[in-house]
Amino acid sequence: MDSPNSLVIETQNLSKTYKEAQALSGLNLTVKQNSIFGFLGPNGAGKSTTIKLLLGLIKPSQGRATVFGHDVQRDSVEVRKRIGYLAQDPRYYEHMTARQIIGYTARFFYRGPKELLEARVQEVIELVGLEDKADRPVRGFSGGERQRLGIAQAQVNYPDLLILDEPAAALDPMGRHDVLEVMEKLRKYTTIFYSTHILEDVQRVSDTVAILNRGMLIAEAPINQLLQGNGGSVMYTITLKSGVETAITEAQDRVTGQPWVQHLSMAAQDGQIDWQVSVTDDAAAEDLLLRLILEDRNLKVKHFGRKAYNLEDVFLEMIGKENSK
Amino acid sequence: MTAQTHPHVTHDLRLAARQGLLPARGSGWLGGFNNMFAKELGEWFRTRRWWGRILIWPALINGVPGLFRALKQIPPEIPDILYYFQISVIAGTIGMIIMAQDEIIQEKQSGTAAWILSKPAARRAFILTKLLSDIIGALAFIVVLPGLITLVQTYLTTHQLVPLLPFLAGAGVVMLALIFYLSLVILLGVLFESRGPVLAIAFGVMIGGMFCASSLPQVGYVLPMSMDKISLMVALEQPLPAADVSQLISVAVLSIVFTLVALWRFQNKEF
Numbered sequence: 001m002d003s004p005n006s007l008v009i010e011t012q013n014l015s016k017t018y019k020e021a022q023a024l025s026g027l028n029l030t031v032k033q034n035s036i037f038g039f040l041g042p043n044g045a046g047k048s049t050t051i052k053l054l055l056g057l058i059k060p061s062q063g064r065a066t067v068f069g070h071d072v073q074r075d076s077v078e079v080r081k082r083i084g085y086l087a088q089d090p091r092y093y094e095h096m097t098a099r100q101i102i103g104y105t106a107r108f109f110y111r112g113p114k115e116l117l118e119a120r121v122q123e124v125i126e127l128v129g130l131e132d133k134a135d136r137p138v139r140g141f142s143g144g145e146r147q148r149l150g151i152a153q154a155q156v157n158y159p160d161l162l163i164l165d166e167p168a169a170a171l172d173p174m175g176r177h178d179v180l181e182v183m184e185k186l187r188k189y190t191t192i193f194y195s196t197h198i199l200e201d202v203q204r205v206s207d208t209v210a211i212l213n214r215g216m217l218i219a220e221a222p223i224n225q226l227l228q229g230n231g232g233s234v235m236y237t238i239t240l241k242s243g244v245e246t247a248i249t250e251a252q253d254r255v256t257g258q259p260w261v262q263h264l265s266m267a268a269q270d271g272q273i274d275w276q277v278s279v280t281d282d283a284a285a286e287d288l289l290l291r292l293i294l295e296d297r298n299l300k301v302k303h304f305g306r307k308a309y310n311l312e313d314v315f316l317e318m319i320g321k322e323n324s325k
Numbered sequence: 326m327t328a329q330t331h332p333h334v335t336h337d338l339r340l341a342a343r344q345g346l347l348p349a350r351g352s353g354w355l356g357g358f359n360n361m362f363a364k365e366l367g368e369w370f371r372t373r374r375w376w377g378r379i380l381i382w383p384a385l386i387n388g389v390p391g392l393f394r395a396l397k398q399i400p401p402e403i404p405d406i407l408y409y410f411q412i413s414v415i416a417g418t419i420g421m422i423i424m425a426q427d428e429i430i431q432e433k434q435s436g437t438a439a440w441i442l443s444k445p446a447a448r449r450a451f452i453l454t455k456l457l458s459d460i461i462g463a464l465a466f467i468v469v470l471p472g473l474i475t476l477v478q479t480y481l482t483t484h485q486l487v488p489l490l491p492f493l494a495g496a497g498v499v500m501l502a503l504i505f506y507l508s509l510v511i512l513l514g515v516l517f518e519s520r521g522p523v524l525a526i527a528f529g530v531m532i533g534g535m536f537c538a539s540s541l542p543q544v545g546y547v548l549p550m551s552m553d554k555i556s557l558m559v560a561l562e563q564p565l566p567a568a569d570v571s572q573l574i575s576v577a578v579l580s581i582v583f584t585l586v587a588l589w590r591f592q593n594k595e596f
Binding site for chain 1: 345346347348349350352353356357359360363364435436437439440442443444445446447593595596
């Protein structure tokens, strides 16, 4: 039995090269049990490559990965006994019905009385709401129905690790909402490792996030930590009423003179001045920043606040920085 | 989609699912073997194509010569078993190549191989189940069923029983020819990504070998160029020339080599 804090996935210097192209470079990743781990990155970042490496569908050029402590290359079949996987573009035997597909999947994991297996199949069919389509060949299924079937077959063995490659990419907003709801429900049973480029979804359900760009990991952190700011710095936004130019300049000098102030940018519009102050010491800034500005009684502060990052800001900033290197 | 479970479904799904169900048998290189084998056999025996096969192969192997015999196009002194061995080797080989050419390619192209191999299914088991199910299917529809009909036909026309053991040995030679082409096509399916080279090489070996047989008789020591003749000779208990014995041994060895190479190459395939 794994302890609650044990690692489900661990990669060490995991790399994959296709001929000349480096698809994944030195990935070091850790995924804790019962987390919902969002794996982010633009197209071609190496997300699907990582997932295929974990499943043993491709071989690493360098490095290694373990899942539940088992080497994914050496003990691939044992690893896959504990995994449920939904591919980005799931493909099945088109002549089979959804019930047959799920039953076939279930028999890779279980044996036993036919009625018990059928009951399990029925359970997952109901879980994803495919009751009315269960006995139709999958060749007539829409993209959304295929995705539901994908989740059902990935879930049939009650996996300890659920790997979902872009689970909501092909779905409409309602379908996306439902997929996220299912993921949240499954959190208490399983660890979920999923790749996506839909940042809104990640922010909603993930507790840990990794950002991948051009095959390299550029960030891995709990989502709250990531949203607090980028690179350890925190941003404050201040809106001043414009008018007394000298007072503003003096205040700017007082602020930028502090050792914990990293950067101050300024923009003037509609009779007010917006400052964005990047700080390295959040506690000092919280205590002193506003006082420093208000030392001059001529200054009027209309707004003072700590900038709340959303994941899109963080993601775009990180990717932008990496791409400009 | 609704994420609601049906009211009668127990809340502790994990426990419920595992209650009474045991882990599937087979681990390591046999992982998923039973499940895949059952599915592959089902493709032969549990689909509507079952009826087609049960009609087509006897019609081809027994019906065509029977028709010619009825039309007095075949002299009565030529036994039915001659046609059985000839047609089952030639038509069986063509049929086997056509039926098996899609086994691996289709799974690779459609993405179902990647899906299956993301489950606890061993790659060796994936290949072996295809091979074994096709051998059983071919044995049933191309060798055994028409063979039984041949025995009955022969008895009805000659009122004599065909010696069973030599006949079975001859049928074994037919099967060996089919296994050779089956293992070759499976290997080619592993090596190539489209049907073209698979069909071209398999038919090239079959037809090219036939053309070469007269100008380059050494080919007959290695490739299955005269398995129809050899199977008949075995069934008639006639002694085999050294070239035919060599051919039998070579075909058996090559079938094993093709299978081993297919298993090895598939093990390193990326999806």
